[in-house]
Amino acid sequence: MDHAEQTRVSILSLILHEAWHRKAGSLLLLLAIVTAVALPVAFYTAGQASVRETSRLMRDLGYNLRIIPKDTDMTVFWDQGYSDKTMDGAGVQRFASRDDLSYNHLIAMLQRRVDWDGGPVILTGLATEVSPKGKKKSSMIFTVQPGDMCVGHAVAKRLGLREGESVEFGGQTFRIDKCLAESGSDEDLRAWIDLPTAQQLLDAPGRVNEIKALECHCKAPEVDTLAKLRTELESVLPDAQVLRLRDIATVRREQRNMAERYFAVVLPIVLLGAGLWIALLTVLNVRERREECGVLRALGHSKGRLVSLFLGKNALLGVAGGVVGFGLGTLVAITCGPLVFETPRGQAITHWALLPLSMILAPLFAMAAAFVPTALAATTDPADTLRGPG
Numbered sequence: 001m002d003h004a005e006q007t008r009v010s011i012l013s014l015i016l017h018e019a020w021h022r023k024a025g026s027l028l029l030l031l032a033i034v035t036a037v038a039l040p041v042a043f044y045t046a047g048q049a050s051v052r053e054t055s056r057l058m059r060d061l062g063y064n065l066r067i068i069p070k071d072t073d074m075t076v077f078w079d080q081g082y083s084d085k086t087m088d089g090a091g092v093q094r095f096a097s098r099d100d101l102s103y104n105h106l107i108a109m110l111q112r113r114v115d116w117d118g119g120p121v122i123l124t125g126l127a128t129e130v131s132p133k134g135k136k137k138s139s140m141i142f143t144v145q146p147g148d149m150c151v152g153h154a155v156a157k158r159l160g161l162r163e164g165e166s167v168e169f170g171g172q173t174f175r176i177d178k179c180l181a182e183s184g185s186d187e188d189l190r191a192w193i194d195l196p197t198a199q200q201l202l203d204a205p206g207r208v209n210e211i212k213a214l215e216c217h218c219k220a221p222e223v224d225t226l227a228k229l230r231t232e233l234e235s236v237l238p239d240a241q242v243l244r245l246r247d248i249a250t251v252r253r254e255q256r257n258m259a260e261r262y263f264a265v266v267l268p269i270v271l272l273g274a275g276l277w278i279a280l281l282t283v284l285n286v287r288e289r290r291e292e293c294g295v296l297r298a299l300g301h302s303k304g305r306l307v308s309l310f311l312g313k314n315a316l317l318g319v320a321g322g323v324v325g326f327g328l329g330t331l332v333a334i335t336c337g338p339l340v341f342e343t344p345r346g347q348a349i350t351h352w353a354l355l356p357l358s359m360i361l362a363p364l365f366a367m368a369a370a371f372v373p374t375a376l377a378a379t380t381d382p383a384d385t386l387r388g389p390g
Helices: 003-021 023-060 074-080 089-096 153-159 195-201 225-236 246-288 290-298 303-341 354-379 382-387
Strands: 065-069 103-116 119-126 148-151 166-169 172-179 190-194 210-215 240-244
Touching (some): 103 225, 119 195, 148 153, 190 195, 246 303
Parallel strands (some): 119 190, 148 172
Antiparallel strands (some): 103 119
16 A cells, blocks of 8 residues: 555544544534535425426416417407418428427317307317427327317207217217316317318318417526517418417416525525534534644644545535435425425425435535635644644
8 A cells, every 4th residue: 555545544544533533513514414405405306396286287277379370350369269360280380390499289270150050169170289399298188089079068068968979060970079167268169179170161171270389488587488489480380470378478487487486595595504504513623623733733744634634524424415415305305395385295206316416516515615614724833723722
């Protein structure tokens, strides 16, 4: 074993002996490091669960973008609830070839008010939902198979329709796949069928009069998202315009930012508190070992060796604290996270990527917090140290 290896072994041995000799101080230091790791891990893990749950809830609010033909008479649109103009239905597929758009969950439809057995029905043809590259997710709306029909509450009640039975409409036979619950909106007056069949019945082959979509989350508050959406749409569907349901978009954005705000506020407070805690414990440790430091310096040990003794202890406890803090933080998130962020149990999952990150950052944080008192102790004249007070 060469001299360098002997020195490393000697320092490690001194660190372990000192940590064991001063158990209370070592445990308090370990607790500070565990706290500094556990709380950020817990908030991140629970926060990510909250983001997933929020995304699900916000998705259930429905689409917040309506893409309609540019030449739509808006008076007619707001009066009857849909455009009286149509556009090329194949245009929605252009979104699927792009990965730089702020649109997702796009679904093309053709809708028109028609008469069914003496009463109004909004016949709605639905296509399969489309997503841009890399943004494929589960569909936000049901899919209607050819030959099937889904009816709103008012339609089902007026005509006495039941799921599974067959009905005649427009000279064709459909099986009632779903009778939807009352929604309190024009959805109760709709009858959904697949888009190609609706285009055939309404004599509009290949045409649609609306594409509904969901706006992707934009984290930059300075970005005019509506202007961005319109610019992107111009490059994909120049003959269309986009309307954004502002209230739904605002709620979705605020909910998604909630967990990030929690994390941004809590994390600096936790780290500052833990850093001060570690620095104070280091100061107390240095004071307790004042004479020991003086003896070591008087025997010819360098300042670097003293620094290695103090910071080495923090580094070793930092690794242990990183592991324990990760486990404790994950446990807290899984058990207590649903109470803090109001998410269903089982939403919080273990983020294993945080474990190596904790094992690296925790010792660095512990050493950084202890650096100033350690440096002061190492630069103190050994004669002053051994002389004692007075």
